[in-house]
Amino acid sequence: MNRIFSLLSLILFAGLIFTSCTKDDDEPVLPVIAFEQKPGLVTGDITAAYGDTLYFGIILQGNGTDNLIKFEIKANGNVIHESTLNTQNHTFGFYTVKGPNPEDVWSFAVTDAAGNRREETITITGEFGPVNNYTAILMGAQSNANTQSFLSLRDNKATTYFQAEAFQNQAKIDMLCYFEGGQMFLASPGGNVAGIFTGATAPENYTTRNLTQFVKTTFSAADFDNANTDALLYYGYSLAPPSIKAGGLLKDDVYAFLTHNGFTGLFKVLDVNGNASGTLKIDIKIVKEMPVGKSLEFHVY
Structure with missing residues (x-):
């Protein structure tokens, strides 16, 4: 009886391991969005005065299997830029000038051929004068x-x-x-x-x-x-x-x-x-x- 119980336990444990491995193997690998780390470029949330010029360098990296097919930039929910891609790697540079909003939220989203999507945001807070x-x-x-x-x-x-x-x-x-x-x-x-x-x-x-x-x-x-x-x-x-x-x-x-x-x-x-x-x-x-x-x-x- 003990031998049968031990055998059943071993089978159940092996099944759990197999299920766990299968789940990990099926987990999608998302594309990557990174910001160029160079002097003078915006790399994260910052404050800016009205009229300040803000430079961005965007780096997109695929998962090695599924090509990147779409890149989108929004400012405060409004689409500013869209690109159609077919590549594993893409870089994009742009600059903007700080407007009168107390806060501007810039969002960057990339989608690959498998439908995997990554989004990152940067918030520019106005530092205005009296x-x-x-x-x-x-x-x-x-x-x-x-x-x-x-x-x-x-x-x-x-x-x-x-x-x-x-x-x-x-x-x-x-x-x-x-x-x-x-x-x-x-x-x-x-x-x-x-x-x-x-x-x-x-x-x-x-x-x-x-x-x-x-x-x-x-x-x-x-x-x-x-x-x-x-x-x-x-x-x-x-x-x-x-x-x-x-x-x-x-x-x-x-x-x-x-x-x-x-x-x-x-x-x-x-x-x-x-x-x-x-x-x-x-x-x-x-x-x-x-x-x-x-x-x-x-x-x-």
Whole structure:
């Protein structure tokens, strides 16, 4: 009886070994995704400022049997790149520029001929700069004798000037307000504003004419209010070619701008009293750092 029991136990043990070996043998061998370990390349999760250029080097390796047939890159769930392959090895290099998102998740996936799939991700967290906030800035149009028409955004403050004062501080003047053709405008001394203000202190008589350029955005008033870092400011200015004037201003319009000395900002229109003696009220957000960034990009190299 003991001999029979021992024999049955041995058979059962051998069956377990065979089953275990068979399971291991059937386990699929997935392809490999690796990131090139070279100076200057992104190899894992990092932080980046808006406008930083990020370089990636991707290495794909098959399992030695099943060729790689598909390679895909996604950014925040959106397909950025797809390749059809038929190889055991593949390398791919690209660069991107950090956009305004607080976080970007890049995913890299490769599939082989047997359907085996591997995916790896890298997260780029935004490390954005601070902004100065200036609220309820009231400016008068050219015939308003009671409200300043000229604005300086220097020395981490917003300062308004009457026309005569502005002439004495012309190197500091970044914007001016005027009414023409039924529309309220913001422009700058370098923006070809002539025949609007009168007298010897008119902007066309400046010897220093700072140029501020403007881009009308599609941002909502809430977007402006929530812009607590420099990312949306830089992004807004990158959306379209700039103009030397912001015209036809209406309540809740949001414009991006770039001052003569390289500071990017946004302004939101709070109120418009549209006539030559009228007023314009705006909020402004402007970067504390100077570099101008770029929007999110993808480039193969």
